[in-house]
Amino acid sequence: VEQAERARLQAWMLRLAEGDRSALTPVYAALHPLLVRWCTRLLGTTADGEDAAQTALLKLFGAAVDFDGASDVLPWALAFGTSECMTVRRRRMRSREVEPVDRGFVDPAAGPEAMAVDNELRQALREVLAGLRANDIETLAAALEWAPRPPISPPTYRKRLERAMHRMGLAWRARHGD
Amino acid sequence: MAIELTTRARWTYELGQFRAALPAAAAVVALTAAVAVVGKRPERAWVLGALLLGLVLGAAAWRRSAIRALVPGLVASLFPLALPGLMFRITVACGMHSIPLCLTTCAVAGWLASVVIVWTAARVEAQRRVFLVVAGATASLAGAMVCTEFGLLGLTLLGAGVAAGAVPDWLRSRPTEN
Numbered sequence: 001v002e003q004a005e006r007a008r009l010q011a012w013m014l015r016l017a018e019g020d021r022s023a024l025t026p027v028y029a030a031l032h033p034l035l036v037r038w039c040t041r042l043l044g045t046t047a048d049g050e051d052a053a054q055t056a057l058l059k060l061f062g063a064a065v066d067f068d069g070a071s072d073v074l075p076w077a078l079a080f081g082t083s084e085c086m087t088v089r090r091r092r093m094r095s096r097e098v099e100p101v102d103r104g105f106v107d108p109a110a111g112p113e114a115m116a117v118d119n120e121l122r123q124a125l126r127e128v129l130a131g132l133r134a135n136d137i138e139t140l141a142a143a144l145e146w147a148p149r150p151p152i153s154p155p156t157y158r159k160r161l162e163r164a165m166h167r168m169g170l171a172w173r174a175r176h177g178d
Numbered sequence: 179m180a181i182e183l184t185t186r187a188r189w190t191y192e193l194g195q196f197r198a199a200l201p202a203a204a205a206v207v208a209l210t211a212a213v214a215v216v217g218k219r220p221e222r223a224w225v226l227g228a229l230l231l232g233l234v235l236g237a238a239a240w241r242r243s244a245i246r247a248l249v250p251g252l253v254a255s256l257f258p259l260a261l262p263g264l265m266f267r268i269t270v271a272c273g274m275h276s277i278p279l280c281l282t283t284c285a286v287a288g289w290l291a292s293v294v295i296v297w298t299a300a301r302v303e304a305q306r307r308v309f310l311v312v313a314g315a316t317a318s319l320a321g322a323m324v325c326t327e328f329g330l331l332g333l334t335l336l337g338a339g340v341a342a343g344a345v346p347d348w349l350r351s352r353p354t355e356n
Contacts, residue, residue: 018304019195019241021188028187054183061187062194065242 017067042085056084136164199238202248243305250298251316254291258321261287284325288339291317306351
């Protein structure tokens with residue numbers, strides 16, 4: 001972004017923060033393509049980048065009243081984009097990690113009490129899995145036949161599973177005790 | 179799509195403005211409830227509280243300087259809320275002999291409120307006149323919940339007290355700061 005354009009954007013943002021609604025359109029026009037480019041670069045795909053940029057932009061406008069002009073508008077705006085991209089990445093990772101857990105362990109016909117216990121168990125397992133390494137989750141998911149087995153020799157897989165079980169046990173005890 | 183997003187951005191912007199005014203709105207509700215419980219004419223307190231809430235919403239829909247003036251205005255209003263209220267209790271309900279004293283208290287409390295407002299406004303760089311007007315109106319309306327006990331003259335003297343302190347500073351502030 002050129003220096004003159006940056007100065008203009010800073011002035012518009014200050015006007016918007018002060019309550020001048022007419023500055024909303026130029027601020028939007030300047031920041032939208034910038035955030036889309038930024039988020040696309042961070043997330044790797046245009047579709048995800050567009051979505052994250054839109055959410056970031058909405059959050060930015062919601063917080064416009066807090067912009068005091070002491071900071072530069074560009075890093076301030078990009079911080080919204082970065083934060084949103086990190087949320088998308090975390091969400092992606094979590095959905096990959098805990099998807100099988102969402103299937104549940106008991107039949108819904110077992111009654112509300114059993115379902116409640118099931119929900120609690122799944123939540124506890126979800127928390128423990130979230131703290132494990134991706135490699136361990138893959139190994140455990142394969143052992144439960146929720147995911148395909150990694151292309152490694154059976155002895156290596158056994159050792160890996162043993163280590164993953166050990167680490168999951170430690171994580172479970174750290175969170176929920178013996 | 180872009181138009182829809184601009185509209186949503188506008189909405190989140192407005193919500194952000196109202197969010198910024200939320201602490202003041204909460205304080206107004208608490209203050210009104212307190213005066214309604216302690217005071218002798220709760221219905222007047224509720225009417226004035228509703229007007230004050232309207233002022234808070236108006237400030238939120240207007241500009242940031244107006245929003246930022248709300249809390250200092252409410253803090254300043256503690257003088258016209260406390261002093262005449264105290265006087266009302268210690269001078270046997272401001273009977274015939276103590277009416278002038280009670281009325282003077284409203285004026286003095288209004289002036290003290292304006293001193294707090296002007297002192298706070300000294301640190302406001304932009305839109306100082308907006309700040310003075312909104313903070314003055316807030317303190318006057320909040321103080322009126324108690325000074326209304328002394329009739330129209332009580333309200334007039336309260337307003338005069340606030341104006342006596344705030345108007346000279348308003349005149350000193352350059353219009354270009356607006």
